[in-house]
Amino acid sequence: MVPGAIICKEAIAIEPRIEFVDYDMSTSNVELRSSPFRKIATGLGGNLGTNSNNDVQELLECPVCMNLMYPPIYQCPNGHTLCSTCKARVHNSCPTCRHELGNIRCLALEKIAESLELPCKYQIQGCNDIFPYYSKLKHEKNCKYRPYSCPYAGAECPVTGDIPFLVSHLKNDHKVDMHEGSSFNHRYVKSNPQEVENAIWMLTVFNCFGRQFCLHFEAFHLGTAPVYMAFLRFMGDEDEARQFSYSLEVGGNGRKLMWQGIPRSIRDSHKKIRDSQDGLIIQRNLALFFSGGDRQELKLKVAGRIWKEQ
Ligand SMILES: [Zn+2]
Ligand SMILES: [Zn+2]
Ligand SMILES: [Zn+2]
Ligand SMILES: [Zn+2]
Numbered sequence: 344m345v346p347g348a349i350i351c352k353e354a355i356a357i358e359p360r361i362e363f364v365d366y367d368m369s370t371s372n373v374e375l376r377s378s379p380f381r382k383i384a385t386g387l388g389g390n391l392g393t394n395s396n397n398d399v400q401e402l403l404e405c406p407v408c409m410n411l412m413y414p415p416i417y418q419c420p421n422g423h424t425l426c427s428t429c430k431a432r433v434h435n436s437c438p439t440c441r442h443e444l445g446n447i448r449c450l451a452l453e454k455i456a457e458s459l460e461l462p463c464k465y466q467i468q469g470c471n472d473i474f475p476y477y478s479k480l481k482h483e484k485n486c487k488y489r490p491y492s493c494p495y496a497g498a499e500c501p502v503t504g505d506i507p508f509l510v511s512h513l514k515n516d517h518k519v520d521m522h523e524g525s526s527f528n529h530r531y532v533k534s535n536p537q538e539v540e541n542a543i544w545m546l547t548v549f550n551c552f553g554r555q556f557c558l559h560f561e562a563f564h565l566g567t568a569p570v571y572m573a574f575l576r577f578m579g580d581e582d583e584a585r586q587f588s589y590s591l592e593v594g595g596n597g598r599k600l601m602w603q604g605i606p607r608s609i610r611d612s613h614k615k616i617r618d619s620q621d622g623l624i625i626q627r628n629l630a631l632f633f634s635g636g637d638r639q640e641l642k643l644k645v646a647g648r649i650w651k652e653q
Pocket of ligand 4: 494
């Protein structure tokens with residue numbers, strides 16, 4: 344018998360939340376009806392009652408940060424459990440009883456965790472997958488129902504959500520231009536372009552084929568060469584992005600540069616796409632030549648089209 348296991352059992356026995364469930368059945372049943380764990384509990388064929396499955400899940404919640412605990416799970420000599428992230432933050436003192444923590448693992452709880460199957464945390468968003476405890480985190484990192492990050496580039500925006508939410512967020516909070524249709528003609532004008540080392544122009548969102556696309560245009564240095572880059576991002580996942588293509592054209596003075604590509608999913612960060620140079624890149628000298636005049640003003644006309652591949 345592992346000593347840690349004994350201590351842990353005691354911890355379970357003195358856990359006050361268990362008693363609470365026992366004398367307040369009505370409340371816990373109401374919670375259960377809308378709880379993501381209901382499905383699993385019934386799936387277990389009655390081996391584990393719904394209440395006990397819920398209890399086990401509660402036991403695996405870190406009492407400090409309330410997240411599910413993944414091994415290593417720690418406990419103080421009095422049996423209070425703690426996740427490894429919180430353990431690193433509490434300066435070797437148990438947050439529950441202040442006893443010195445040490446490095447005692449709660450092997451019993453780790454074993455219980457191993458035997459559990461839990462729904463993806465994006466179940467409410469539509470994911471119906473159920474995973475062994477240890478695979479859950481890995482799946483959630485790539486779950487296609489996980490929220491998207493705001494595609495606005497420039498300031499780091501912390502907003503996340505589904506696509507309809509992000510579209511209205513771009514419109515209302517970032518004042519992004521919305522454009523209906525699959526072809527466009529866009530002008531980028533900037534005086535004193537020589538001074539612009541790094542710039543992100545206002546993003547434009549295109550609404551076509553019932554989906555949304557983000558057109559980015561920006562200035563940066565490619566090595567030592569100042570360049571402009573235009574590229575398109577798809578507001579959705581990569582497998583859907585691949586169903587579309589787009590073209591961009593820029594020119595002047597009888598010359599023309601053309602780019603054809605596949606929009607990148609907004610799952611890929613703005614910076615990643617820029618660093619991979621997956622878009623129309625225009626050297627600044629050429630861009631100023633396209634602009635005509637005396638090179639004092641950048642005046643680029645970018646024409647583009649989006650289409651769906653058959
Ligand atoms: Zn924690
Ligand atoms: Zn303690
Ligand atoms: Zn999922
Ligand atoms: Zn945003």
